[in-house]
Amino acid sequence: MDVNEKIVECWLNNCKEMFTMSDVVYDKYFSAIDLLAVGLKGESGIEVWDIEVKFKSKIIISDTDRKQNGYRYIRQQLVSDDRDKRVREIVASSDCEIKKVLITTRHFLSRKKATYWEERFRKDGITLYFFDDIIVELREHAKGLNKSNDDILQVLRLLDHLSI
Numbered sequence: 001m002d003v004n005e006k007i008v009e010c011w012l013n014n015c016k017e018m019f020t021m022s023d024v025v026y027d028k029y030f031s032a033i034d035l036l037a038v039g040l041k042g043e044s045g046i047e048v049w050d051i052e053v054k055f056k057s058k059i060i061i062s063d064t065d066r067k068q069n070g071y072r073y074i075r076q077q078l079v080s081d082d083r084d085k086r087v088r089e090i091v092a093s094s095d096c097e098i099k100k101v102l103i104t105t106r107h108f109l110s111r112k113k114a115t116y117w118e119e120r121f122r123k124d125g126i127t128l129y130f131f132d133d134i135i136v137e138l139r140e141h142a143k144g145l146n147k148s149n150d151d152i153l154q155v156l157r158l159l160d161h162l163s164i
Contacts, residue, residue, distance in 0.1 A: 100125055
């Protein structure tokens with residue numbers, strides 16, 4: 001798990017109160033789900049998020065690229081039948097809803113075409129979250145803590161303490 005995924009995992013665990021698994025292999029080619037998050041929803045059951053994390057600071061999404069930075073690649077990766085089958089095996093439920101989530105930077109969607117990409121992902125059933133929003137939420141959470149054993153939360157507490 002890379003540091004970007006660790007930041008997202010920290011957010012899921014602390015702000016969304018979800019349990020997580022990382023690098024979940026789902027096919028014979030060793031493709032992996034970056035993060036799988038499960039939250040308990042009282043009597044209604046569970047909430048399941050299938051998450052891809054794409055931190056891109058210089059690259060912009062492409063409509064033609066079939067590789068990692070291409071829309072088609074990301075979409076196909078998230079809506080794979082093998083992927084859904086693996087998630088259902090892990091959560092032991094064939095009828096739970098699996099929320100498809102892409103966590104990325106606003107830069108990756110391009111300032112000029114952000115609305116276009118957001119709508120396109122939404123139509124495909126993919127929910128977008130952005131790192132800058134996640135960091136703000138984590139930083140607010142960290143402010144309320146007297147101490148933390150989590151490295152990410154502790155760094156955010158220190159930054160706040162030092163007024164950085």
